[in-house]
Amino acid sequence: MAILPEIVSVIVASYNDTEDLEKCLEALNGQTARDTLEIVVSLDGGDHLPEKVAARADRVVEGRHSGPAGARNRGWRASTGDPVLFTDSDCIPYPDWVERMVMALNSGSDAVKGVYSEGGTRIIQRLAQIEFDERYKLLSKHETIDIVDTYSAGYRRSVLESTGGFDESFPFPDHEDIDLSCRMAGEGYLLRFAPEAKVSHRHRETWRAYFRMKFSRGRWRMKIVRRYPRKAGTDTYTPLCMKLQIILCPLLAPALLLLFADPLPLALWAGLFILSTVPLVLTAFRRDRSLVLLVPIFAFWRGCALFSGLCRGIFAPEEVN
Numbered sequence: 001m002a003i004l005p006e007i008v009s010v011i012v013a014s015y016n017d018t019e020d021l022e023k024c025l026e027a028l029n030g031q032t033a034r035d036t037l038e039i040v041v042s043l044d045g046g047d048h049l050p051e052k053v054a055a056r057a058d059r060v061v062e063g064r065h066s067g068p069a070g071a072r073n074r075g076w077r078a079s080t081g082d083p084v085l086f087t088d089s090d091c092i093p094y095p096d097w098v099e100r101m102v103m104a105l106n107s108g109s110d111a112v113k114g115v116y117s118e119g120g121t122r123i124i125q126r127l128a129q130i131e132f133d134e135r136y137k138l139l140s141k142h143e144t145i146d147i148v149d150t151y152s153a154g155y156r157r158s159v160l161e162s163t164g165g166f167d168e169s170f171p172f173p174d175h176e177d178i179d180l181s182c183r184m185a186g187e188g189y190l191l192r193f194a195p196e197a198k199v200s201h202r203h204r205e206t207w208r209a210y211f212r213m214k215f216s217r218g219r220w221r222m223k224i225v226r227r228y229p230r231k232a233g234t235d236t237y238t239p240l241c242m243k244l245q246i247i248l249c250p251l252l253a254p255a256l257l258l259l260f261a262d263p264l265p266l267a268l269w270a271g272l273f274i275l276s277t278v279p280l281v282l283t284a285f286r287r288d289r290s291l292v293l294l295v296p297i298f299a300f301w302r303g304c305a306l307f308s309g310l311c312r313g314i315f316a317p318e319e320v321n
Helices: 018-029 068-078 097-106 122-137 157-163 176-186 206-228 240-257 264-276 278-287 288-316
Strands: 010-015 038-043 059-061 084-085 092-093 111-118 153-155 191-201
Touching: 010 068, 010 097, 018 038, 018 092, 038 068, 059 068, 068 084, 068 111, 068 122, 068 176, 084 278, 097 111, 097 153, 097 176, 097 191, 097 206, 111 122, 122 191, 122 206, 122 278, 157 176, 176 206, 206 288, 240 264, 240 278, 240 288, 264 278, 278 288
Parallel strands: 010 038, 010 084, 038 059, 111 191
Antiparallel strands: 084 153, 092 191, 111 153
8 A cells, every 4th residue: 555664653642541542552553554663652751551551562651741742752752763653542543544644644745634533422522523524624625734633643754853843831732733733834844634544532522521622722722823823814724614603602692681672683693603603514414414403502612612712821821831
């Protein structure tokens, strides 16, 4: 399938998630390209790995608890392969994932991004996967992209070396990979989408957990916007309708306050909001049509979480700088 180099390194950062990590390593050991694979587990502090789990990796790198950015940097710097691939410890790569990633890099790319194929059976997990599918549809329209997420990511080693890797001032698993993507794109490297490079995942299992995750996304997004102001307006990953929803969500309160005086503002708000959900509804209809009626509720929940996080990032910038 793909012309494979002598060694391909896969880095998996891990922090006290032995059960998920074991499943991830099992999937990596079942890769069609296993003979060329160097599997590196980089521990972000925490507990030592049980021997039976550590034995599934070719190398285990230990370090202090500083966040996934630091763990990934320790991992790729301790590895020997080129290219360097990343997946998360709670992901399960498909058997041909490595080959698909290498094939995409061999097409002339400096970095590539794969996809989540599925995220769980709960309603919020299925809705979250629909959100990813909508984003993937947007990415597929672009010859080059400006985002590579580490749940399914591949880089040429020379690019990691020239950019210095992940910025360790990001202490949480949030936007450290976006920051690296922005730096790479800004320096003229080619980032491309690899939709055939699939990993399965367990998305957030409750509405509350999803809200908290999106709040964090909005909060740390402001650090990216301060560094790369042009990203505030456009990127290849965020649908315009989602941006509109972030604006509309806080406007519901004043529309409700005006309801008894004039119902028109609320009617206009409802019309605009429902219209903004049409692309996501169409994606749901194609993938999981039983969820179509829940899409507007999901979009409102997401918009409120992102708006709240953005406000936190704006008015408490010292927390994310």
